[in-house]
Amino acid sequence: MADHPDYSRAYTLWRQASGEAWDLYARHAFVEGLKDGSLPKKAFLHYLVQDYVFLIHFSRAWALAVVKADSLEELKIASGTVNALVNFEMNLHVGICAEHGISEEQLFAAKEEFANLAYTRYVLDAGQHGDLADLLAALMPCVLGYGEIGERLGREAIEGTPYQPWIDTYAGEEFQAVCRDVGAMLDRAIAARLGEDFEASPRWDKLCERFTMATKLEAGFWDMGLAGAD
Amino acid sequence: MADHPDYSRAYTLWRQASGEAWDLYARHAFVEGLKDGSLPKKAFLHYLVQDYVFLIHFSRAWALAVVKADSLEELKIASGTVNALVNFEMNLHVGICAEHGISEEQLFAAKEEFANLAYTRYVLDAGQHGDLADLLAALMPCVLGYGEIGERLGREAIEGTPYQPWIDTYAGEEFQAVCRDVGAMLDRAIAARLGEDFEASPRWDKLCERFTMATKLEAGFWDMGLAGAD
Amino acid sequence: MADHPDYSRAYTLWRQASGEAWDLYARHAFVEGLKDGSLPKKAFLHYLVQDYVFLIHFSRAWALAVVKADSLEELKIASGTVNALVNFEMNLHVGICAEHGISEEQLFAAKEEFANLAYTRYVLDAGQHGDLADLLAALMPCVLGYGEIGERLGREAIEGTPYQPWIDTYAGEEFQAVCRDVGAMLDRAIAARLGEDFEASPRWDKLCERFTMATKLEAGFWDMGLAGAD
Amino acid sequence: MADHPDYSRAYTLWRQASGEAWDLYARHAFVEGLKDGSLPKKAFLHYLVQDYVFLIHFSRAWALAVVKADSLEELKIASGTVNALVNFEMNLHVGICAEHGISEEQLFAAKEEFANLAYTRYVLDAGQHGDLADLLAALMPCVLGYGEIGERLGREAIEGTPYQPWIDTYAGEEFQAVCRDVGAMLDRAIAARLGEDFEASPRWDKLCERFTMATKLEAGFWDMGLAGAD
Numbered sequence: 027m028a029d030h031p032d033y034s035r036a037y038t039l040w041r042q043a044s045g046e047a048w049d050l051y052a053r054h055a056f057v058e059g060l061k062d063g064s065l066p067k068k069a070f071l072h073y074l075v076q077d078y079v080f081l082i083h084f085s086r087a088w089a090l091a092v093v094k095a096d097s098l099e100e101l102k103i104a105s106g107t108v109n110a111l112v113n114f115e116m117n118l119h120v121g122i123c124a125e126h127g128i129s130e131e132q133l134f135a136a137k138e139e140f141a142n143l144a145y146t147r148y149v150l151d152a153g154q155h156g157d158l159a160d161l162l163a164a165l166m167p168c169v170l171g172y173g174e175i176g177e178r179l180g181r182e183a184i185e186g187t188p189y190q191p192w193i194d195t196y197a198g199e200e201f202q203a204v205c206r207d208v209g210a211m212l213d214r215a216i217a218a219r220l221g222e223d224f225e226a227s228p229r230w231d232k233l234c235e236r237f238t239m240a241t242k243l244e245a246g247f248w249d250m251g252l253a254g255a256d
Numbered sequence: 257m258a259d260h261p262d263y264s265r266a267y268t269l270w271r272q273a274s275g276e277a278w279d280l281y282a283r284h285a286f287v288e289g290l291k292d293g294s295l296p297k298k299a300f301l302h303y304l305v306q307d308y309v310f311l312i313h314f315s316r317a318w319a320l321a322v323v324k325a326d327s328l329e330e331l332k333i334a335s336g337t338v339n340a341l342v343n344f345e346m347n348l349h350v351g352i353c354a355e356h357g358i359s360e361e362q363l364f365a366a367k368e369e370f371a372n373l374a375y376t377r378y379v380l381d382a383g384q385h386g387d388l389a390d391l392l393a394a395l396m397p398c399v400l401g402y403g404e405i406g407e408r409l410g411r412e413a414i415e416g417t418p419y420q421p422w423i424d425t426y427a428g429e430e431f432q433a434v435c436r437d438v439g440a441m442l443d444r445a446i447a448a449r450l451g452e453d454f455e456a457s458p459r460w461d462k463l464c465e466r467f468t469m470a471t472k473l474e475a476g477f478w479d480m481g482l483a484g485a486d
Numbered sequence: 487m488a489d490h491p492d493y494s495r496a497y498t499l500w501r502q503a504s505g506e507a508w509d510l511y512a513r514h515a516f517v518e519g520l521k522d523g524s525l526p527k528k529a530f531l532h533y534l535v536q537d538y539v540f541l542i543h544f545s546r547a548w549a550l551a552v553v554k555a556d557s558l559e560e561l562k563i564a565s566g567t568v569n570a571l572v573n574f575e576m577n578l579h580v581g582i583c584a585e586h587g588i589s590e591e592q593l594f595a596a597k598e599e600f601a602n603l604a605y606t607r608y609v610l611d612a613g614q615h616g617d618l619a620d621l622l623a624a625l626m627p628c629v630l631g632y633g634e635i636g637e638r639l640g641r642e643a644i645e646g647t648p649y650q651p652w653i654d655t656y657a658g659e660e661f662q663a664v665c666r667d668v669g670a671m672l673d674r675a676i677a678a679r680l681g682e683d684f685e686a687s688p689r690w691d692k693l694c695e696r697f698t699m700a701t702k703l704e705a706g707f708w709d710m711g712l713a714g715a716d
Numbered sequence: 717m718a719d720h721p722d723y724s725r726a727y728t729l730w731r732q733a734s735g736e737a738w739d740l741y742a743r744h745a746f747v748e749g750l751k752d753g754s755l756p757k758k759a760f761l762h763y764l765v766q767d768y769v770f771l772i773h774f775s776r777a778w779a780l781a782v783v784k785a786d787s788l789e790e791l792k793i794a795s796g797t798v799n800a801l802v803n804f805e806m807n808l809h810v811g812i813c814a815e816h817g818i819s820e821e822q823l824f825a826a827k828e829e830f831a832n833l834a835y836t837r838y839v840l841d842a843g844q845h846g847d848l849a850d851l852l853a854a855l856m857p858c859v860l861g862y863g864e865i866g867e868r869l870g871r872e873a874i875e876g877t878p879y880q881p882w883i884d885t886y887a888g889e890e891f892q893a894v895c896r897d898v899g900a901m902l903d904r905a906i907a908a909r910l911g912e913d914f915e916a917s918p919r920w921d922k923l924c925e926r927f928t929m930a931t932k933l934e935a936g937f938w939d940m941g942l943a944g945a946d
Contacts, residue, residue: 108322141830324846459908473600542791545782572795610783
């Protein structure tokens with residue numbers, strides 16, 4: 027059986043190409059701590075606050091995907107994602123943080139840490155620098171990676187982990203369907219720019235590097251979460 | 257009584273500053289033809305097809321507003337607008353065109369005319385060149401202008417004009433509410449960048465010029481529609 | 487013998503693909519009027535003034551090519567071109583216009599016409615929308631087209647045409663060398679993104695369309711010049 | 717006597733507003749190590765290699781300033797800077813690195829570290845997000861900061877520090893003149909967007925924050941250099 031959901035061919039290839047960087051992200055101590063409940067609450071809250079700031083800039087990056095879209099499918103998927111992030115997912119964070127005693131004012135006043143800033147600005151510049159394929163390679167470790175992590179933790183999490191609501195969000199059918207839709211669009215977007223034989227394109231190695239760099243920056247984001255417990 | 261809806265202070269000032277250009281747009285022969293039903297059907301359909309292509313790039317421009325947003329209000333309004341344009345308004349056009357015997361394939365294959373291209377690329381570059389205030393000045397003649405035109409035609413259109421459905425779309429409460437929300441965001445966005453005393457800012461004249469140029473390009477779009485009847 | 491200089495393979499292919507649009511630009515009545523001296527001086531000066539405004543935005547577009555460069559060659563050629571345009575070619579225009587009694591103040595105050603605006607903003611958005619290949623396809627009709635026109639007029643112009651200095655600028659070795667360098671970079675930039683077999687790439691048709699649209703917008707620019715004599 | 721060169725009013729104000737962050741950058745252990753010669757050679761070479769990669773993206777950011785320029789002065793200064801960075805300063809690095817046994821191939825193959833990436837992408841996004849004022853606030857800690865550091869080390873460095881050539885580059889009249897030109901342009905660019913009374917503008921605090929963040933990212937760059945000695 028496959029070790030990850032079959033969202034997209036490009037994703038599976040990029041994931042392989044990223045080598046050990048992938049597991050350092052997708053099986054990071056932060057993730058395992060969500061799964062078995064051992065993650066310090068302080069680390070989780072630190073992560074949540076930074077993730078709110080992250081979502082602002084990640085939404086901007088998906089909006090850039092609208093600016094760079096060619097096909098109607100690209101336009102629709104990217105537009106729907108921007109709206110979902112800004113008008114729904116950010117509210118979810120406000121709700122969860124409120125439960126943990128963090129007010130919306132504190133979220134807004136949160137200081138963006140370097141590891142957070144490095145990641146989103148790298149993604150935003152991938153779009154400014156190249157075309158939609160470059161931008162998507164930088165966006166995917168987060169979108170599809172969270173889908174993969176959620177799906178695995180949905181199966182593997184110990185009963186009673188306090189992070190079950192987080193896991194349910196990403197393991198849930200709604201988010202998994204988003205991953206499948208984004209994955210299908212991704213494969214068509216890459217084929218439209220590189221040809222059906224992705225790996226034969228002279229652009230392929232650069233896209234693999236973008237995906238790998240974004241994967242490493244994701245791992246850096248988990249590191250930042252853990253460091254928040256100190 | 258005011259001669260236009262009170263959507264926003266910046267809008268009212270820009271509208272004044274654009275001088276006769278405003279009426280050449282908002283009371284263009286194309287608009288008056290919608291009102292009294294004298295507009296040739298061929299001109300209307302030509303306009304509709306070009307407007308579909310316009311919406312693709314206008315959505316890209318609103319997405320650029322998300323990229324350039326500072327406040328949560330800016331982020332939310334711009335994201336919601338992108339989604340509404342791409343996942344609703346474009347479908348509306350597909351529907352209306354289908355009623356007139358124009359297939360979605362024909363819409364897609366439509367050749368973008370110069371007057372159309374000039375307008376949207378000018379708006380998109382306003383965002384690339386400046387900040388959100390520059391982009392909004394270029395976006396407003398369309399958004400709030402259609403609101404104003406719709407509101408007036410809702411009151412003035414002769415009974416039986418075949419263009420009543422078009423008029424109802426823009427005169428309707430739903431679109432008028434969008435105009436009020438966008439207008440409120442606009443005033444706050446301008447104040448946050450120029451100060452409350454808009455006209456005292458050294459940027460004011462340039463923003464007026466942007467708004468006026470976009471207004472003239474809107475009039476050029478109506479010209480293109482009329483020329484489509486030839 | 488070839489009917490145009492051999493600057494680049496991509497250029498030769500795009501030129502062919504643009505069909506009759508190419509000759510409508512490269513053998514436009516404005517160009518033939520430069521060649522045989524029949525172009526009204528008023529048309530030429532109208533063109534020169536608009537071309538000054540054009541150069542501002544064309545420089546911005548070449549600067550965007552720096553933002554989007556991948557290789558050191560791309561970075562160097564694009565940077566050098568930006569600098570040459572802004573710190574040399576624009577001064578040339580100031581000089582020529584001064585000889586014809588147009589002051590630098592008048593150049594600055596010049597109202598940008600629609601045909602001018604449409605062209606440069608289309609090029610600038612090509613870069614914002616896609617990657618460097620998209621941007622280059624939109625930039626080339628001007629750069630290499632002027633090289634081709636200059637080279638032909640250098641051979642064909644009648645003795646005594648008052649436009650000999652204009653012809654010499656573009657027929658001269660300095661500009662021709664720029665065209666060869668840009669053409670060499672172009673071929674490598676396209677190969678690095680589409681593969682050596684340009685025409686087999688799924689992107690090829692879109693790049694041809696970009697080049698053709700920019701070619702038509704160039705012809706529109708000559709039209710604008712001629713209209714300036716009225 | 718002033719504790720820093722009088723390049724620009726905006727610079728002096730931003731520098732003050734950045735508080736202790738400024739000295740943590742401008743009097744960083746790396747800088748003091750250049751001054752007294754105690755900096756490990758390995759740290760310096762590590763810095764040089766990363767700085768080469770930095771210059772690529774910093775050039776892209778200055779090119780973005782051309783895209784976002786309004787005035788002729790802004791256009792000229794930014795274009796000249798792009799060209800100087802790409803066609804001169806990068807060659808200087810190649811030369812210095814060659815003296816230290818690092819080939820151009822190694823420079824090109826250098827892996828960009830997080831602290832490096834974070835800084836340049838932050839600057840590039842400042843331009844994408846806002847207007848030229850936002851971009852300049854993010855560019856200045858490097859440009860004018862190196863001028864200030866160079867000027868001080870030119871006075872304070874101990875005789876015989878092996879880093880005298882580095883110091884001479886930035887203390888030298890050529891670079892100091894660049895700082896004065898850029899500073900003069902900066903003040904006019906800020907006045908044209910915020911008004912002469914910079915601090916009264918609602919944008920002022922955000923620009924101070926941008927400058928401070930870029931200053932901290934510069935300090936992070938020195939940290940990275942020092943860590944390269946381990």
